[in-house]
Structures are given as structure tokens and as C-alpha cells.
Amino acid sequence: EDQVTQSPEALRLQEGESSSLNCSYTVSGLRGLFWYRQDPGKGPEFLFTLYSAGEEKEKERLKATLTKKESFLHITAPKPEDSATYLCAVQASGGSYIPTFGRGTSLIVHP
């Protein structure tokens, strides 16, 4: 069974204080690993897809990286508008290709 564990559950940062969110996964053959952002009362919004170890993707202050066992979402010099829950999901090769989501990391950035 595919498993996704995200840590920490919650993270409070000061504006400008860089940090990283972790996503550890267990999957029988990784087809893709995805990061989503979810604002309160909204549906998740797609950020990145990573396909293989060593791959990196960037978008504004966010950079996602991937190893064979985990992914990191690095947040550089965060702003209050980066406050959200960040969800990680994995898609296994073979089978139904349905993404399995982690429980997310709730990020609050204080001004």
C-alpha cells in the first residue's frame, strides 16, 4: 500500500525565515510525486510534479526536490501570502494511477 508521511504537521515562520517541508513516501515504483497548495476553504491547487530522483522544480519562492525516499519543499524568504497547507501526493506506476495524498503541512508565515 502506498504511504505518504508529511512533516512537520504545522510550521510557523517569520517573514523571510527560510525552511523546508518534508514528504516521505513508500510506493511500489514511483511514477510521479506531486505538491499541492491548499488555502482554507478551498480545493488543493497543483504546484509541481517530480518524476525521478535528483529532479528539481521551482516556482517563485518554492523549490521542490526529490530523492528515492523523500521530497522536500524548500521555501525561501517566505511571505505571509505563502501561508497555506501544502500537500504531497504520490502516483505509483502500474495499477490505477490514483494519487495518494499525505495529510499535509500547515504553514503560517507571520509578518
Add this chain to the structure above:
Amino acid sequence: DSGVTQTPKHLITATGQRVTLRCSPRSGDLSVYWYQQSLDQGLQFLIQYYNGEERAKGNILERFSAQQFPDLHSELNLSSLELGDSALYFCASSLTGEANTGELFFGEGSRLTVL
């Protein structure tokens, strides 16, 4: 705006009742996914439809059922409701059945409260 429309946004009902949640996918998308999100379980996959046919099934209770219509909109039916069914129900869509790029487009969800 993801282009996925879900109705109703909020729903309050009593135990034992039946409700129907509706989803219109993004224009051109053939696949619809239903997820349940609760505080203690996170996002749990329920069921997927692709071009009118059931494609994959997750942890969907027997009291729940879904279908996708010829115009590609989908409905999730929840019956014999229990307190524990209170949650956010999300619909997502993708162009293909395999979500090749991993990008699912989520609606804003239907918040169900069972009293």
C-alpha cells in the same frame, strides 16, 4: 478558478438522510475523481470515473455511490448518513484517466455537516 464547479458549497442534514453532491469538471476533461477530506484522515480517494465509466475505486463506503453522466458531470450520492460522514467532499478532474502529469484540478468542495 480551477474550472471545476461543485454544488452545493455547504449542506447541513440529519443522520439517516440522503444527499447528492454535484460536480461539473473542467471543460474538456474526461475524468472525474471524488475525494473526502476530514481533519483526522486527510484527503481520501473515493472513486474515479472516466468518460462515463467507473475507472477506479478507493475507500468508498457501500452507502455511497457515484455516477458520471453523458455530459461528463458527476454526482456523488451519500445515503443513511452518519455523524462520521461530516467532511469536505472534493471533486477533481483531469483530461486523461491516468492524470499523466499529476495535475488534478480541484473544485472548492462541498462541506457536509451531519447532525
